[in-house]
Amino acid sequence: AQTVTQSQPEMSVQEAETVTLSCTYDTSESDYYLFWYKQPPSRQMILVIRQEAYKQQNATENRFSVNFQKAAKSFSLKISDSQLGDAAMYFCAYSLVSGAGSYQLTFGKGTKLSVIP
Amino acid sequence: GAVVSQHPSWVICKSGTSVKIECRSLDFQATTMFWYRQFPKQSLMLMATSNEGSKATYEQGVEKDKFLINHASLTLSTLTVTSAHPEDSSFYICSASSSPHEQYFGPGTRLTVT
Numbered sequence: 001a002q003t004v005t006q007s008q009p010e011m012s013v014q015e016a017e018t019v020t021l022s023c024t025y026d027t028s029e030s031d032y033y034l035f036w037y038k039q040p041p042s043r044q045m046i047l048v049i050r051q052e053a054y055k056q057q058n059a060t061e062n063r064f065s066v067n068f069q070k071a072a073k074s075f076s077l078k079i080s081d082s083q084l085g086d087a088a089m090y091f092c093a094y095s096l097v098s099g100a101g102s103y104q105l106t107f108g109k110g111t112k113l114s115v116i117p
Numbered sequence: 118g119a120v121v122s123q124h125p126s127w128v129i130c131k132s133g134t135s136v137k138i139e140c141r142s143l144d145f146q147a148t149t150m151f152w153y154r155q156f157p158k159q160s161l162m163l164m165a166t167s168n169e170g171s172k173a174t175y176e177q178g179v180e181k182d183k184f185l186i187n188h189a190s191l192t193l194s195t196l197t198v199t200s201a202h203p204e205d206s207s208f209y210i211c212s213a214s215s216s217p218h219e220q221y222f223g224p225g226t227r228l229t230v231t
Contacts, residue, residue, distance in 0.1 A: 033218045043155075043208060045222035052218070091160060095217055103149045103214050107160045 002027045004094050006108035013082045014116050020067075021077045021111050023092030030054075031097040034068065034075045035105070040088040048090070051075065053097075079113075087115045119145045121213045123223035130201055130230055138196045138226045140211030146191035147213035151220070152184070155208045167194055201230045 003026045013019035025034070036048040051059045051068050058066050063080045079086055092108040120143040130136045140150060149168050153161040165181075167173040167188035175181045183205075185197040194213075198205055206229050214220040 042224070043210075044224045045161075045210065045212070050218060095220075097217055103217050103220070104151070104163060104166060105161075105212075105220060109160045112158075 002029075002032075002094050002096075002106045004092050004106050004108040006090075006092050006111050008111045009109070010112045010114070012114040012116055013079070013086075015082055015084060017082055018078060018080045019082055019113065021079075021090050021092075021113065023075045023077070023108055025073050025075065025092070025094050025106075027073070027094065029096060033095045033097065034066075035093040035095070036064070036066070036075075036077045037091045037093060037107075038086075038088045039091065039110075040085075045091075049077065082115050084115050084117060087113055089113075119143075119213070119219070119221040121147075121211065121221045121223040123211055123226050125226060126224060127227045128229070130228070132202055132230055133200055135197055135199045136201055136228060138198075138209055138211075138228075140194045140196070140213065140223050142192045142213040142221070145213075145215055145221075147194075147215055148191065149214045150188055150194040151212045151214070152186060152194075152196050153210040153212070155210060155225075157208075161210060164196075198228065201228070203230045206230045 005024045032053045034051045038046045049061045067076045089110045091110045093105045122141045124139045152164045165173045165175045173186035188194040210225045211223045212220045
């Protein structure tokens with residue numbers, strides 16, 4: 001079974017600074033997707049960024065980028081120029097590309113990010 | 118982007134009654150829908166996966182007779198909590214997907230059982 005581990009229950013960052021959230025996962029598959037979701041106080045889950053395992057290039061979305069280390073099974077999220085609106089719970093997630101359960105997301109326990117003005 | 122709605126957003130019911138939560142994909146056809154439960158300050162726990170026109174697949178430990186899921190069309194799935202008890206109070210989130218790398222979440226439903 002696949003597992004996703006987020007070892008940082010809480011993190012804080014000064015506004016305009018950079019922060020990195022860690023995520024490791026365990027899988028025997030070679031092809032899969034990795035995601036970072038944001039859950040603000042409204043509790044609406046928002047997709048931040050997505051990485052396909054067969055793509056070596058790290059995904060980026062504006063101020064958000066990932067460091068994907070496939071061999072190490074590591075998938076960290078870097079938030080640059082942090083803004084107050086970035087304060088939220090961040091969940092790392094994994095899904096298979098094909099086969100049974102390919103649509104299912106396996107979530108980590110989350111990291112609560114606080115942004116200090 | 119794709120929009121998923123949930124109704125109601127908050128419901129209070131008495132112990133022993135049943136409550137239905139609707140999940141709709143508004144602008145796309147969802148071949149698969151998921152139901153999650155989230156306790157305060159915890160992660161999302163997958164309850165079940167449903168495909169249109171077929172029976173839902175429940176995760177281990179989830180009572181299928183208590184949490185009835187119906188996926189009648191490509192845009193609608195419902196979760197019915199039967200004979201609700203206070204321990205069923207939680208935040209329920211649905212999501213909808215048409216491909217493995219795209220899953221869109223509803224805004225969630227807060228259920229309080231008194």
